[in-house]
Amino acid sequence: MSQPIPPLPLPDNYNPQTHLLARVTDDGLRHETRAGAAFARRLVANGAAADLALAEKVLDAVLSCQERRQDDPHLGNFTWMLEDDHVEDLNAVEFNLEQMIPMMRHHADRLSASLRARVLDAIRLGLDEIRRLDVSLAYTNICLLDILNSSLGGELLGDRAIAERGYRKLAAWMAFTDSQGTVFEWNSPTYGAVDLRALKQLADLTQDEATRIRARTAAARLGLSTVLHIHATTGRWAGPHSRAYHPSVVCETPAEINLVRGWIEDGTLPAWLGDALAARPASFEICETAFAPRQMGLTTWHSPSFTLGVAAREYTGQSDVLMAHYLRPATERPGVLYTRYLTNDKWLGDFYHATDRTRSRNLIEEGQFYGVQNGPRAIGLYTLPANPGILTSAKACLIFTDRPQIDEIWVGERRIEALPAEAAAGEAIVVGSDAALIAILPLTRTDLGRNAPIRLVEREGDLVLELYNYLGPRKAFWELSWPGLFYKGRPQCGIYVELAERTAYPDGKTFGQVVAGGQWRDVTAPAFTYAGMGERPWTVEYRRDGQALGIEVDLLEWRLRRRWTERGDLGWPMLEAPMARQIPAGRLEVEDAVLECAAGPIWLFASPATGRYVAGYHGQQPAALTLTVPGGRVEIAEMGLGTLVWDNGQLTAEAIGVTR
Numbered sequence: 069m070s071q072p073i074p075p076l077p078l079p080d081n082y083n084p085q086t087h088l089l090a091r092v093t094d095d096g097l098r099h100e101t102r103a104g105a106a107f108a109r110r111l112v113a114n115g116a117a118a119d120l121a122l123a124e125k126v127l128d129a130v131l132s133c134q135e136r137r138q139d140d141p142h143l144g145n146f147t148w149m150l151e152d153d154h155v156e157d158l159n160a161v162e163f164n165l166e167q168m169i170p171m172m173r174h175h176a177d178r179l180s181a182s183l184r185a186r187v188l189d190a191i192r193l194g195l196d197e198i199r200r201l202d203v204s205l206a207y208t209n210i211c212l213l214d215i216l217n218s219s220l221g222g223e224l225l226g227d228r229a230i231a232e233r234g235y236r237k238l239a240a241w242m243a244f245t246d247s248q249g250t251v252f253e254w255n256s257p258t259y260g261a262v263d264l265r266a267l268k269q270l271a272d273l274t275q276d277e278a279t280r281i282r283a284r285t286a287a288a289r290l291g292l293s294t295v296l297h298i299h300a301t302t303g304r305w306a307g308p309h310s311r312a313y314h315p316s317v318v319c320e321t322p323a324e325i326n327l328v329r330g331w332i333e334d335g336t337l338p339a340w341l342g343d344a345l346a347a348r349p350a351s352f353e354i355c356e357t358a359f360a361p362r363q364m365g366l367t368t369w370h371s372p373s374f375t376l377g378v379a380a381r382e383y384t385g386q387s388d389v390l391m392a393h394y395l396r397p398a399t400e401r402p403g404v405l406y407t408r409y410l411t412n413d414k415w416l417g418d419f420y421h422a423t424d425r426t427r428s429r430n431l432i433e434e435g436q437f438y439g440v441q442n443g444p445r446a447i448g449l450y451t452l453p454a455n456p457g458i459l460t461s462a463k464a465c466l467i468f469t470d471r472p473q474i475d476e477i478w479v480g481e482r483r484i485e486a487l488p489a490e491a492a493a494g495e496a497i498v499v500g501s502d503a504a505l506i507a508i509l510p511l512t513r514t515d516l517g518r519n520a521p522i523r524l525v526e527r528e529g530d531l532v533l534e535l536y537n538y539l540g541p542r543k544a545f546w547e548l549s550w551p552g553l554f555y556k557g558r559p560q561c562g563i564y565v566e567l568a569e570r571t572a573y574p575d576g577k578t579f580g581q582v583v584a585g586g587q588w589r590d591v592t593a594p595a596f597t598y599a600g601m602g603e604r605p606w607t608v609e610y611r612r613d614g615q616a617l618g619i620e621v622d623l624l625e626w627r628l629r630r631r632w633t634e635r636g637d638l639g640w641p642m643l644e645a646p647m648a649r650q651i652p653a654g655r656l657e658v659e660d661a662v663l664e665c666a667a668g669p670i671w672l673f674a675s676p677a678t679g680r681y682v683a684g685y686h687g688q689q690p691a692a693l694t695l696t697v698p699g700g701r702v703e704i705a706e707m708g709l710g711t712l713v714w715d716n717g718q719l720t721a722e723a724i725g726v727t728r
Contacts, residue, residue, distance in 0.1 A: 075118040076111060087125040088150055099150040102163035104130040109171040112178050124183055130164065131190050144190075144197035158201055161194045162213035169221045170269060188225065195221045195230055205237075205244040206359075208253035212266040215241065223275050235279045238270075239688075242286055242709075246669045246686040249642030249650060250293045254358035254383070255366055257305040257316045257324055260294055268336040278724050281710050284338075285722075288711055289650075289684055291337040292673060295344040296354045296645055297368055298325050299375045299393055302402040306368050307377035307391030310358070311384055314416065314430045318469050319393070319401040340682055340713055343675035344647065352646045353443060358383075360640035363628050367441040373503035376567050378441035378448065381628065385432040390439060390448045392567055394504035396473055403501045404469045409435020409450045409561070411462045415527060435464065436558075440631040440638070442617040444567045447511075447608050449621055451558040452537065455549050462516070462538045464561045466508060468499055468531040476500040477524065477531070478576040484524065487531075491522040496584040497533060498576035504567055505576055507583040510535055511562025511590050511608055516545060537561055556595040557604050557623030564610055586612035598624045605629060648673045650684075660698050667691035679716040685709060690725055 083090040088099035089107055104126055111123035133147045135155050146160040147153070168191055176184050198217060203210045215238045222231025245251050253259055264287055271283040297306045303323030305316070315321050328345065331337040350372045358364040365380040374394035382389050392405040408431055416431050439448045450464045468474060477484040480495040491497055497508045510522055513535060520536035537559045547554040566583050573579040589609040596602070602624065609618035616634040621627060631638040643650035649658050653668030663672040667687040674681050674697075681697045686709055695702040697714050704712075710723020 073114065073116040073119075075116040075122075076114050079107070082107075086150060087122070087129045095151075099129075101130050101133045101146045101148065101150065101160060102167070104150075105164045105167035109167045112171050112175045115175070115178055120178055124180060127179075127183060127187060131186055134164075134190055134193065136193075142197060144193035144195075146194075158203075159210050159213075161197050161201075162210055162217060165191060165194045165198070165217040165221060166213055166266070166269075169217060169224055170273065173220065173224050173273060191221055192225055192227075195225075199230070199233060205241045206252040208245075208251045209256075209259040209262040209266075211237070211241055212263050216266045216270050219270060219274050219276070219279060231276070235276055238279055238282050238286075242282060242686065243688060245286075248359050249357040249640075250366075251290060252358050252364075254310045254356065254364065255293065255297055255305075255307070256309055256311045257321075258309075258311055258313050258386075260290070260305075261327070263290060264294075264331060264336050268334075281722060281724050285684060285686070285710055287336065288338050288341075288682070289671060289686070291331070291341050292344060292648055292671070293356060293643070295328055295337070295341050296648065297377075298328055298345060299370055300325075300345070300348065301372060301395050302375070302393045304375070304393045304402060306370065306375035306393060307388045307406070308366050308368070308379035309377075309386075309388040309391065310379075311386040312388055313386070317388060317391075317406055317431075318404055338682075338711075338713075340673070340675075340680050340715070343678045343680055344673065347647075347675045347677040349646055354643075354645040355641050356643050357640040363438075363640075365640055369441065369443050371444060371567070371569060373569050374444075374567050376441065376444050376446060376565070378439040378446045379437070380439060380631070382433055382435070382437045385434065386430060387433050387437075389433065389437045390446060390563075390565065392504070392506065392565075394501060394506075394567070396470075396502040398502070399470075399473060401470075403473060403504070404467075405499075405506060406467055407448065407450075407563075408433050408465050408467065409437070409452070409463070410465055411452070411456060411459055413461050435561075436626055438619060438621050438628045440617050440619040440633075442615060442633045445610065445615070445617055446565045447610065447617060447619050448563045448565065449511075449606070449608065449619060450561040450563070451623075451626060452548065454558075454626075456545070458542055458544050459516075459538055460540070460542050461536065462559075463534045463536040464563065465535075466533040466563070466565075467527075468501070468506075468533075471526050471529055471531045474499055474501045474531055476576045478580050479524070480580070481577065483577070488523050488525045491524065491533075493522065496580035497524070498580040498583075499531065500570065500576040503570050505570055505573060505579045507564075507566045507568075507576075507580055508533060509564040509583060511564060512560045512592060512606070513537065513562065514559035516548075516559060517543075535561055535563065550598065551600075553597075555598050555624075557598065558626050560592065560606060560623070562590070562606075562608055564608075583612075586610050589618075592623070603629075642669060643671060647675065653687075662694075662696045664694045664696075665691055681714040683712040683714075685711075685723065 081089045088104040108123045108126040111119040142155040145155040148157040218234030267283045267287040303325035305324040355367045368377040376392045379389040390407045394403045435450045478498040479491045499506045516538040517540040592606045593604045604623045607620045618632045620629040650671035656663040658672045659674035661674045661681045663683045669686045671684040690706045690708045693704045708724030713720040
């Protein structure tokens with residue numbers, strides 16, 4: 069006789085009055101509906117009698133939060149919290165159905181008949197709301213949840229029209245993404261996990277073979293980007309980030325390398341991606357494009373002891389546009405450098421997070437940014453947001469976590485022993501911490517008042533370099549308004565940043581002298597009152613030891629004009645790294661392998677050390693494809709979207725139609 073299944077232990081935050089999971093916010097006790105749906109799913113999956121009895125109460129509480137009023141524009145959606153009286157966060161329906169649909173596919177028979185009918189009705193109502201919302205293909209994580217819920221929900225309900233909408237949207241999302249390179253919501257440690265979880269569930273559960281292959285192919289390509297951004301030494305998900313919550317920014321969360329290893333182990337990511345994590349150079353650069361029409365690209369440099377990442381431009385207020393991780397062997401967490409442009413001296417706790425109702429989760433990026441990177445060197449150009457309103461301060465901040473772990477600070481020839489400390493324009497500022505040296509050179513900076521300072525301060529345990537555009541009394545700046553009658557362009561606040569291994573120089577002073585000794589060009593065209601015609605370029609270039617990087621923006625429209633290195637103008641590569649590349653079509657060489665296809669996009673990953681090579685084809689129509697590797701050549705007369713894996717002479721093909 070089988071033993072009774074023991075019930076799950078109740079979470080510490082389970083509230084027996086509401087039968088939901090509670091959290092403390094600035095507004096008091098609150099209960100997330102999506103957390104309740106996930107809790108119910110776990111209870112039903114465990115299947116103990118006590119769990120099923122509790123699940124009925126939990127689901128009843130969650131279903132009470134679904135909008136059922138027929139005249140409401142968001143009929144079928146859910147409130148984010150039990151305490152809400154209306155639907156505001158439109159994503160709530162996605163996160164709730166993400167839990168309910170798999171629960172019903174696997175274990176609907178464990179619920180009472182009446183509750184089973186209520187949940188299925190709620191799913192149908194929610195799917196209709198998802199169809200009406202029809203979220204943009206650019207909103208990556210929510211679009212993938214739309215695809216997941218529509219595909220699996222339609223199959224659950226036996227509604228072919230709903231399911232096929234999901235299948236079609238996956239094909240459309242892939243075509244949109246594949247036309248550029250990486251996903252629109254690029255390199256996000258917060259939302260990349262949502263993306264991969266959705267693709268894994270879709271691949272595992274869908275009844276549609278083509279959709280399964282598309283989901284696995286998309287996960288492989290997204291996984292490749294993810295793994296190439298994991299730093300082998302610190303284990304962190306290197307920047308820049310399109311969106312990231314503060315705990316992951318400052319490495320309060322577990323190292324992401326463990327998350328990636330778990331994904332490889334459980335099949336969320338293909339096994340061959342273990343090679344991309346292990347068999348890689350000690351130093352290398354990866355460049356990708358998320359959306360060239362909006363100049364959304366990213367570059368990351370890996371060095372043995374640090375990473376540096378720079379975005380071509382910001383994505384949202386949650387962006388990390390210029391970011392470094394560096395090894396601190398004696399501590400659990402690596403050091404982090406990240407930047408923010410802030411007005412009116414805001415800091416952590418001065419912003420509310422909309423869904424959490426707390427003030428402590430993020431430090432919002434308020435500025436606009438353009439950047440360029442070449443290995444461990446970068447230029448970042450910041451400006452105020454358009455029409456910034458009334459200001460008491462405006463500044464770019466370079467934030468170094470954990471001030472006590474910083475060993476040395478130099479401003480020009482002076483070693484700084486106490487804070488705060490002032491710096492003058494033109495002085496190199498160097499921070500040394502454990503394995504890395506970080507040099508900063510302030511560039512052109514507009515003083516919107518009088519004597520806007522550059523200074524080093526300590527804020528809540530972190531070292532902060534503040535480069536002010538304004539510090540003074542409350543003031544509305546007529547000259548910054550556009551359209552406006554005094555407007556001559558955006559304020560300027562530029563920085564040059566360079567990292568080096570600590571062992572490369574005797575001290576930070578020496579490194580600062582070397583950096584300051586490079587050749588500079590920092591030129592701004594003369595000002596004129598803008599009437600909607602003309603340009604006012606700001607050009608910055610740095611050269612040293614045969615290497616160069618440069619950037620030029622128009623201050624009037626705040627538009628990127630060009631970026632370049634010693635190799636010439638930078639384009640918008642789909643994916644460029646020593647072990648992996650992606651191109652629109654044609655001949656693609658990586659290491660000692662060649663992929664040829666007249667259609668595309670195509671990508672190729674090569675690991676000569678392990679003898680594994682992976683080719684991806686993302687075209688909309690079947691095409692001929694040839695893969696040549698050491699010791700072998702594969703010619704496929706016709707192949708649809710999918711992947712080829714060459715593993716030491718063994719070939720595996722997973723594609724929509726393959727003619728051998």
